[in-house]
Amino acid sequence: MVRAIKSQGFLFAFALSAALVLCVIFTIGGVTSFSDIITGEEASFNDASFNGVSSVRFVSTLAYLCTCFAYIAWLLQKREVSNDLKFTQLLRPATPFLVLAFIAYPLSNDIYLYLQYGLMGLRGINPYIIPSSKVSTVLDPLLYWLQTSTYGPISEVFFMVSALFVQLSPIIGVYVFKIFCVLAYVLNAYLIWRFLKPSPHRSKLTMIYLLNPFLLMAHIADAHVDVFLCSSIILLIICLYNRLYVASVLAVTAGFLTKTLPIIWFPLVAGFLVRRRRWRELAIATAICLAIVLVLSYTVFPTLAAWKSLLNPGVSGLTARSIHHLVNLIISFTTGSELYQNQAIMQQMARITFLGFAGFYAWKLFQPWLKSRYSEAHLIVDLGWVTLVLLLGATPWLMPWYPSVLLPFALLAINASIFSLTSFVFCLTTGAVMGAGSGDTLLSFAGSLITWVPALSVLVFRQQIVLALENTFTTLSSDELLQPSHSRQIPPSSRSK
Structure with a gap:
């Protein structure tokens, strides 16, 4: 080697x-x-x-x-x-x-x-x-x-x-x-x-x-700490492919107890189990999660304010590297205002983009009911997509290391070439300009463009890109990547009931 x-x-x-x-x-x-x-x-x-x-x-x-x-x-x-x-x-x-x-x-x-x-x-x-x-x-x-x-x-x-x-x-x-x-x-x-x-x-x-x-x-x-979060993501994916549903929910829980982001995965996994009518596994996982919440509520998080601390309220109204930061800089350049003076506008924009994300999320949430052959492989790709869309379009304060959680999904997802390629591009370009990327200079503006535009371009021109790279990047995320053996068989979709 x-x-x-x-x-x-x-x-x-x-x-x-x-x-x-x-x-x-x-x-x-x-x-x-x-x-x-x-x-x-x-x-x-x-x-x-x-x-x-x-x-x-x-x-x-x-x-x-x-x-x-x-x-x-x-x-x-x-x-x-x-x-x-x-x-x-x-x-x-x-x-x-x-x-x-x-x-x-x-x-x-x-x-x-x-x-x-x-x-x-x-x-x-x-x-x-x-x-x-x-x-x-x-x-x-x-x-x-x-x-x-x-x-x-x-x-x-x-x-x-x-x-x-x-x-x-x-x-x-x-x-x-x-x-x-x-x-x-x-x-x-x-x-x-x-x-x-x-x-x-x-x-x-x-x-x-x-x-x-x-x-x-x-x-x-x-x-x-995102490196520890990636550990829970990889375990989540492995558990889902092997139909270890209780362990899958516990992997999401471990991720949430590392960093808050996995909170958005709970409804998707729960919805999948409901659609599959996995009541026993869902009941066991729910009981374990409630027990964990109860213990933490008596120890680490004794108040509602302590739980809210995990939502990172300190960055409300702040922007960095995101589409929000681009708009913030444009307003600042054209009006002569300071970035902090635009916080009210940015908070309003954040609400609008979050509503857009919520609509996309709801669509993904109902996929198990909309697709007759919705499998664990589909769920894994959808977990990746909601994370990508949240970071790319609905996260005003986007630090360069945030997208790193996408790479496990990109590597292990099946038949998801566009998602995988977009994730790779998003990750590599986000780290291109060193520093926080939250400044009020033209360099910060360029940093936001470099972060946001390449990934968006992959989505917009996805058909042309796939055709051009069908022998390279697409092979990295096609069905050939995971030819399951008898001991690692990817579960077939359940028949709709």
Whole structure:
């Protein structure tokens, strides 16, 4: 496997060199910024480098685009990777990129918020009731969001373990958390590899996940909890394909207790079980979920406000990278107003786009009744579609790592070439411009266009694109990807009753 990858010498060296540049920029910038903030400097290195136009931002963006170019060039090659390879053999060529991503210091300040919530938990302070700003720790100067936790109790466990090392140094705490991220990332790839045993593209698809530059940056380099959420998504997909319905609901629950997004999947899975008349499994899953809610209501979430904390109310009226941010910038450019002065308009726009999403969601919710042969495979694709539409059209505050949850759906969905291709494009382009993308400059405007337009273009010109790429991308998500064996048979659709 290593020889197969390295035989393409230039691509491998090119991608590794670009990844090294990103690693150096992130590590020097991150550690320098940490020192700047702790010592009371007015502006940190990252603040100066990743807000507006700068040489550092240009070089890092160029380096990321180079890794994407090498990744896509490798992806488009028709050369197959042997299916006889062990997972460790597949992991070997990805190891240099995993190491560089681990070394790279997070660009986002979210990592300090994770550790702050962890410290609060260690002190017996409920982070879902008490805002991060109300507790004094060594991390105080590093915090950007001064609100209650928006992450579930499963994430909080990782925060608390990592926070144990903050007393030695916050930087050590950061890298302890990154160890968990690397382990989860490798676990996700392993789960994909195990599940795709019957597929003739098993090794290739596993490598597509392992080597994805966007995932490496979002899940390991920047160390976001979405890597744990992807674990629950992969388990959800595996359970659905194997008709483990109770386990499927529990996988969604685990995802929700990691990060709030999976709350939108509960009705779709429940509706599917109702249509299939799986009353026993539905009753068992409901009972378990109610028991979990009851326990959490007496412990972690004793008030309604604590539960609402998971909905991230702090970003209401704010925009970044989304279509909402494009409109916000256009209003700002034409009227001379500041972005924050347009919050009322943005909130109204958010309501309108959410209503549009609700209509799409309702249509997907009724698909089991509208299609006579609606199967688990259809449900998985629909779970991916509602997530994609929510992020692409109804999420005003769109951070570059949010779309990473789409990749497990894109890799494991059957006969969903347009969804898979749109998800890949959306993910790769969202990370193209380094930084939050919430500024009021032309660069921020360009960042929003780069995030939104390519994915929309795939949807608009889907027929032409499929015809042009029928021997490349479409083969990555066709029925050939998952030729189930007798032990991994995808369940047939139930007969309509």
